[in-house]
Amino acid sequence: MNKYLTASILVGALALSACTRPDRFGGGADGLGADIAGAGAGFDQSGAIGQSGLGNPDSPEYFAEAIGDRVLFRVDQSTLTPEAMATLDGQAQWLMTNSDYLAVIEGHADEQGTREYNVALGARRANAAREYLISRGVPSSRLRTISYGKERPIATCSDASCYAQNRRAVTVIAAGALS
Amino acid sequence: MLTRTIALLLAPLVAATAIPAPALAQDGPLRITISEGVIEPLPFAVPGFQAETAGAEQIAADITRVVAQDLTGTGLFREIPAASFISTPASFASPVAYPDWRAINAQALITGAVAVNGDQLTVKFRLYDVFTGAELGEGLQFTGTTGGWRRMGHKVADAVYSRITGESGYFDSRVVFVSESGPKDNRARRLAIMDYDGENRQFLTDSNSLVLAPRFSPGGDRVLYTSYESGFPRISLLDVASVGRRQITTVEGEMAFSPRFSKDGGAVIYSVSTGGNTDIYRTDLNSGAHTRLTSAPSIETSPSLSPDGSQIVFESDRSGTQQLYIMSASGGEPRRISFGEGRYGSPVWSPRGDLIAFTKQNAGRFHIGVMRTDGSEERLLTSSFLDESPTWAPNGRVLMFTRETQGASGGPQLHSVDISGRNLKPVPTGGFSSDASWGPLQR
Secondary structure, three states, rough: OHHHHHHHHHHHHHHHOOOOOOOOOHOOOOOOOOHHHOOOOOOOOOHHHHHHHHOOOOOOHHHHHHHEEEEOOOOOOOOHHHHOOOOOHHHHHHHOOOOEEEEEEEEEEOOOOOOOHHHHHHHHHHHHHHHHHHOOOOOOOEEEEEEEOOOOOOOHHHHHHHHHHHHHEEEEEEEEEOO | OOOOOOOOHHHOEEEEEOOOOOOOOOOOOOOOOOOOOOOOOOEEEOOOOOOOOOOOHHHHHHHHHHHHHHHHOOOOOOOOOOOHHHOOOOOOOOOOOOHHHHHHOEEEEEEEEEEEOOEEEEEEEEEOOOOOOOOOOOEEEEEEHHHHHHHHHHHHHEEEEEEHHHOOOOOOOEEEEEEEEEHHOOOOOEEEEEEEOOOOEEEEEOOOOEEEEOOOOOOOOOOEEOOOOOOOEEEEEOOOOHHHHHHEOOOOOOOEEEEEOOOOOEEEEEEEOOOOOEEEEEEEEEOOOOEEEOOOOOOOEEEEEOOOOOEEEEOOOOOOOOEEEEEEEEEEEEOOOOOOOOEEEEEOOOOOEEEEEEEEEEOOEEEEEEEEEEOOEEEEEOHHHOEEEEOOOOOOOOOEEEOOOOOOOOOHHHHHEEEEOOOEEEEOOOOEEEEEEEEEEOO
């Protein structure tokens, strides 16, 4: 949640100082994405976004924030929802266009499960996203998966709203060869 | 607090010697049978151990406290406060004034003496059955170093526990676990080791990379665990004395995790995920030879061997939900053993061979439970928002597990409970703690 708070503060600061610090988002602050729209009511967001890293559609920041780097899963499931497929379609298109980049897909689970099962479940989710991207034409050699199980939650409350955010597969863009 | 020093990891040699009994030792009727019914804790008295050398008074008092805390900590014994004592022995060799102990209803009397010479420590004790007026077993003497004084107390308590219950003890044992700190969405995790009662805590790794689920070797000298140090989950082997560690070469795959030692300590059984599918493998640590033990499109993980090494209990969601299965240690068709409501995971075979402990998830609650190896007589011992990852005490009578509290400020804390569901309590770990592995009795 702190990240979102930081993001909304940044949006506010940027709106006030957009002329002098146009690249404030260029460093790759994450956690922005959909929250920008909701966070800065009353500010002139279009100007702020237009002058940030989001303006370059070939940047990893654009991938994470405008296309969306994550897809969410239903409880105990690794099948992709229609919303997830739409996001992955956008990811695939970006990866095809920006063929210098590689990606690591991180699978995650919510805390409602045992540790080792959740590592395996996260692996399933990451793989579901990977297989979909491959089916859309992304070479498999550019995609690697990892699972963090339930060890890396982004939302910390213990109810359905947080669990829904934590059941995710996140596509992390990386330059250079995968080791 | 935990420190990075490892001096105490070099366990002092503790040698046990029988003290010739003044009279013929004989077993009296003093006995606790550990059963599932509610029992009345057995009252015992332990007058402060005698200091037999100048300056040994403090260490004698400290060792006496360890003995008393070990016994009362089981829930099976109750200490009679010293203020109630009518008399105390003038020396370790003094005859026992049984009427004075009967009068305060002490059923067991433990006397002891401590001598310190340089850094050498000698502790001797005798156990008496007050109501039959006889010594229970022979007097015993332990020698070691002063730095290992807590172990001497545990040794005495293990002998007392064993003589009265007929079971082997578990106090002179250590636990490896994950020490956690920091906020829930940025938690640092380090391997740590401690005595069974939370004392002598020390870190084994730094917090630079994620670590999961350490597992002791049968001898307690090595630890297997899952490390993200390479950037991806891999299995590492750590030597406890030197804290040196190396990555195990497993079957090729995207992820390797959930390791456990074979019963001879010469092989590791573990899970590998590839293409979203997780199966169980075995790798010989000397030859490096791999054997695939399961091949199903479902998740197979958390393998645990039977004490004789012939069978493996594990979890699989091949039926659609997590359930427990048993197969031969060489693989082959498994049989399902869990059939109750809900999901079952993280099974661990008891060192006695009779029970399997597990985590059960049902109707929004988590439980630690035990069942017989054919799946019958399931009993749930705990219930909370999140209980998981049981590990057995070396005598198969007590379980340690992780209990996590909910919410943004929630966190995990090791707890213990005996297999009747009694004596549920937190284990002091000086901060968040999870995924314990209870090691063997030390020699």
